[in-house]
Amino acid sequence: MRIGIVKSLSLTLLIAAGCGEEAVPSQSASTPEATETGVSGGDYVSVGLPDPSPTPGASFWYSELDVTPMLTGNDRNGVPVLTSLSNALADAAYVMQNNITAAQDHNENGDSMGRPDILGTTNVKVYDPSKTWDGYTLLTSLGYDFKPYASCTVYEDFALNPDCTNTRYGAILIDMKGNVVNEWPLSGFPHKLLPGGYVVGGNLSSALSPTFGLTMTSVQELDWCGNKVAEWFPAIESGFTDPGFHHDFQRYGSPVGYYAPGQCPDPNPADGTTLFLQNHVTTAPASFSGAFDLLDDGWYEMDANGNVLWSWHAMDHFASFGFDTPAQFAVANTRVGTGGPGFSDWTHENQLARLGPNRWYAMGDLRFHPDNLIFDFRSSSLLGIVARHDHPKGKWHAGDVVWRVGPNFGYGNPEYQIGQVIGPHNAHMIPAGLPGAGDIILFDNGGFSGFGSSLTGLPGIWPNKFRDYSRVVEFNPITLEVVWEYSFPTADPTTKTPKFYSSFISNIQRLPNGNTLIAQGGNGRVFEVTPRGTIVWEYISPFEGVLPFIPGNNVRPNAVYRAYRIPKSWIPPSLLGMKAGAGCTMPAGWTFPTTCR
16 A cells, blocks of 8 residues: 655645555646736736646656555564554655655755845845835844843743853844844744834743743833833633743734734733733543643733733634544544643644724624634644624624634635645735735645545544645635735746745735735745745845754754834834844833824
């Protein structure tokens, strides 16, 4: 028996019952380069891939891995194999995924095919001022810029920095030429800039914590000079252990955390609330296997003093996430390893945002109330919208899931036209006032994720979906029609354009000129692309302080969790030329800005 993995628009685990049977994928194979489709998306022309409808008799490239020895002898570690066919397939798929990531060449992903820095030593590879949206770019660097510090502080990760002689600066603001404008001593993720030069970001817990440093001990707001303005700590609730902020938060005033006309995040904590995404470990339901606890996700809206005004917990809504029977079996019986020892990271949520004003709600669709919240689950390959208010006619209650895409993207499902989403990040509704407003856009990482069966009739496993390149997908939330897509599955040596692939982290931002800023996070690559797919600005992060390079794991030491383009109007001219740290003094009488530009 052999398994085949097809390199297509949606790389799906396929099973051929015999060597002579043809494997038919859920999506047709795509060409290596994007093609113009002329599909209208707002006020601009979009780029898409060929029609994903299956073509009978089409020939697909696929690589095979013979799993027969795993069923009849010892596994690759010399341990007697499990008799469960499902587990054998999961093991084989894991080997295949390692082979896929090991095949990624550093030149394809990390250094932009060896192209020179066009501006000297600032790591800018492409810059066309006539076609970019001018501003500053805030990096959430996971490589950090290390700087001397006098003593141990809350910023330190003692496991990585035991002598406390250096501080990790993870919030790094650069200009269009790659020059560092300012940087702040924040080690968590993400970081977001607010009008007036304020920054909000987190501080990682110890790398020896149960969640391996993915959670943050606190989230702080700092001014331009690095002075603490406000601080929030994770909510403590009965029945939950190891609480910690992680992956995302949203300030009052902005639905998504980046610039949109008239929707600026408020820099004054007293003016509104902050919405936090938080992990906690909880006991699995009695229907689960009992072999592990769950690393569950909770949402907490807090005021400036840290008082919890509203909360929501993912496991309470398990029945609303669309898992079929094999997927439910997999969630209950498969420990997702990113959670740490003893518990399963079954959601791995990495995005939480408000919808904000949008045309769908204006037309009467209450599912898209501006206060409603959109999320995505990396481990489960799904995204959804949760209501913040009861339906006036009782169709749903606050906290219910009122819209969902995934986890089933196969033929016969409405999601099929989007293409298989794998391990998504940063799914959000494009804010009003920007091209494509009201569409959903997400970074479809690829790599591996998903609960479910690999072959009809078999028990579910995790992961059950694979793909060795990434996509940015924008689609209509009503019809699910794809209106724009960016993908570059294969590096082009002729143009020295790198393959587009980051199996984890990453984000996107729609810009006012219709371009899209993309952070290919795992490789530290940030670039601005036009609606027709032309790269007009590209930067490779040079900050490589912490993460080790792991061959075959597609993780580079210069990883960037997210990147946001900031309008120049958010930074008062009086602050430019100063940098956070000793000797930086805020101007006399400085107050929070009261207008948003």
